[in-house]
Amino acid sequence: MSEHARAVPFHCPYCGDENLRPSEEGHGSWECHSCLRAFSLKMLGLLPHPSSHQEAPR
Incomplete structure (x- = not known):
């Protein structure tokens, strides 16, 4: 995804x-334009796939 791509809510x-x-x-x-609020969206990143989670040794 390019840095300037717009994700549409x-x-x-x-x-x-x-x-x-x-x-x-x-x-x-x-x-x-229904509730007259303005907001912003920001993608922070991708989460790792659940199967790649490994617990830290105790």
Whole structure:
């Protein structure tokens, strides 16, 4: 995934509606036109696959 790829949210995290538009505030910023909230999303990284988890020795 390129650094400038935009991940599109499907639902507002506050009201659950789908009436979202990209915000002019910058990369990862979105506006919900149903509840009139603005929010941003940021991907932190990928989690390891569950089968690759190993417990540390005690």
